[in-house]
Amino acid sequence: MRLADFFDLGARVLRSLDPETAHKITISALKTGLARPLEQTTPSSLATKALGLKFSSPLGLAAGYDKNAEVANGFLRFGVGFVEVGTITLRPQAGNPKPRLFRLASDRAVINRMGFNNKGLHAAAYRLAKRNKVPGIVAANIGPNRDSQDAPADCAQCARTLAPLADFLVVNVSSPNTPGLREMQNAEPLDELVQAVLGARDESGWPTPVVVKIAPDLDPSGCEAIARVVLDRSVDGLVVSNTSTGLRDGLTGTNAGEAGGLSGDPLFALSTQVLADMYRLTEGRVTLIGVGGISSGADAYAKIRAGASLTELYTALVYNGPGLIQRIHNELAELLKQDGFSSVAEAVGTASQPQ
Ligand SMILES: Cc1cc2nc3c(=O)[nH]c(=O)nc-3n(C[C@H](O)[C@H](O)[C@H](O)COP(=O)(O)O)c2cc1C
Numbered sequence: 001m002r003l004a005d006f007f008d009l010g011a012r013v014l015r016s017l018d019p020e021t022a023h024k025i026t027i028s029a030l031k032t033g034l035a036r037p038l039e040q041t042t043p044s045s046l047a048t049k050a051l052g053l054k055f056s057s058p059l060g061l062a063a064g065y066d067k068n069a070e071v072a073n074g075f076l077r078f079g080v081g082f083v084e085v086g087t088i089t090l091r092p093q094a095g096n097p098k099p100r101l102f103r104l105a106s107d108r109a110v111i112n113r114m115g116f117n118n119k120g121l122h123a124a125a126y127r128l129a130k131r132n133k134v135p136g137i138v139a140a141n142i143g144p145n146r147d148s149q150d151a152p153a154d155c156a157q158c159a160r161t162l163a164p165l166a167d168f169l170v171v172n173v174s175s176p177n178t179p180g181l182r183e184m185q186n187a188e189p190l191d192e193l194v195q196a197v198l199g200a201r202d203e204s205g206w207p208t209p210v211v212v213k214i215a216p217d218l219d220p221s222g223c224e225a226i227a228r229v230v231l232d233r234s235v236d237g238l239v240v241s242n243t244s245t246g247l248r249d250g251l252t253g254t255n256a257g258e259a260g261g262l263s264g265d266p267l268f269a270l271s272t273q274v275l276a277d278m279y280r281l282t283e284g285r286v287t288l289i290g291v292g293g294i295s296s297g298a299d300a301y302a303k304i305r306a307g308a309s310l311t312e313l314y315t316a317l318v319y320n321g322p323g324l325i326q327r328i329h330n331e332l333a334e335l336l337k338q339d340g341f342s343s344v345a346e347a348v349g350t351a352s353q354p355q
Pocket residue numbers: 062063064065067086087101110112114116141172175213241242243262263264265267291292293294312313314315316
C-alpha cells in the first residue's frame with residue numbers, strides 16, 4: 001500500500017467517528033509523531049516569495065486546525081508551504097457547547113460553531129517558542145475573547161507577544177461564532193483595531209507582517225471599506241476568506257440546518273469572487289491569501305489567477321486526508337507549466353486585472 005493510500009484509509013476511518021473526536025485523535029497522532037509521511041517532493045516551480053518570506057509551496061494549512069500551535073512541525077512534514085495556527089485569544093476559553101462541528105459529506109462541506117476554543121496566548125507562545133528553530137513558516141492567527149471588553153487592546157497584546165515568534169500575524173475579524181466580531185470589519189472599528197495591532201507589532205521591535213482575515217459575506221461597500229483601511233494603514237495583506245453564514249440553499253447534508261460557518265466545496269465560488277474583488281480594490285498592492293473550498297490543483301490555481309499569492313485549505317483534508325497535499329502540488333505544477341508560467345508569482349492575478 002502506498003503511503004498516501006494509508007493516510008487516505010486513515011482519513012476514512014476517522015470520518016466514521018464524531019468529528020471533534022476524530023480531530024483530537026489526529027492532533028495527538030501528529031504530536032506524538034505517529035502520523036508522519038515519508039518523503040514529500042514539492043515541485044521546485046512551486047517555490048515562491050510573499051510577505052518577504054520564502055515558501056516551498058503556496059499551499060498552507062488554514063487556521064482552526066491547529067488552534068493551540070501544537071502540531072505545526074508535524075503538519076509541515078506533509079509538505080505544506082506554511083501552517084497558520086490559531087485563532088489564539090488573550091485568555092483561554094472553552095468555546096461553544098458541543099456538538100459544534102458537523103460534517104456534510106454529500107456536500108464535501110463542514111459547518112462549525114467552535115467559538116475560538118483555545119488554550120490562550122501564553123500556551124500558544126510557549127509552543128511557538130519551543131518550535132522556533134525548526135524550518136518552516138508558521139503564521140499566528142489572533143482574535144478577541146468572546147467576553148473581551150477591549151478587543152483592540154487584547155489583540156494588541158497578542159500581537160506584541162507573538163510578533164517575535166511567528167513569521168506573520170493574521171488578525172481574525174471574520175469568525176461568525178464570536179458575537180459582534182464581524183462588525184469589526186466596518187471601517188472605523190477595523191481602522192482602530194489595525195492601528196492597535198500594527199502599533200504593538202512595531203513596539204515588539206520585530207518587522208513581522210500583519211494581514212487581516214475577512215468573511216466572504218460582504219457587500220461591495222464592505223469590501224471597499226476594508227480595502228481603504230488596508231491601503232491607508234499599510235496592512236501587508238488579506239486572508240480571503242473565513243467560513244460563510246449563508247450559502248445554505250442547495251445543500252443536501254443532514255446537518256445543513258446547523259448554525260455556524262460553512263466551509264468546503266460550496267464556499268469555493270463565493271470566496272474566490274471576493275478574492276478577485278479584493279485584488280481589484282487593493283490594486284494588486286497587498287498580498288492576498290486565497291482560502292475557501294480548495295480541494296484540487298485547479299482550485300488552488302483559480303485562487304492564484306484571481307489574485308492570491310498564497311492559498312490555504314482545511315475542509316478538503318477532512319475528506320481526503322493529507323495525501324491530498326502532494327496531489328494538489330503535482331496538479332498545480334502541471335497547470336502552471338501548461339499555461340507557460342515558470343513561477344507561481346507570474347500567474348498571480350492573471351484572471352482579474354487590477355483597476
Ligand atoms: C472546524 C473549523 C474551525 C475553524 N476555526 C477557525 C479559527 O479558529 N480561526 C479562523 O480564522 N478560521 C477558522 N476556520 C476557517 C478556516 O480557516 C477557513 O477559512 C475556512 O474553513 C475555509 O477554508 P476550507 O473551505 O478549505 O475549509 C475554521 C474552519 C473549520 C472547518
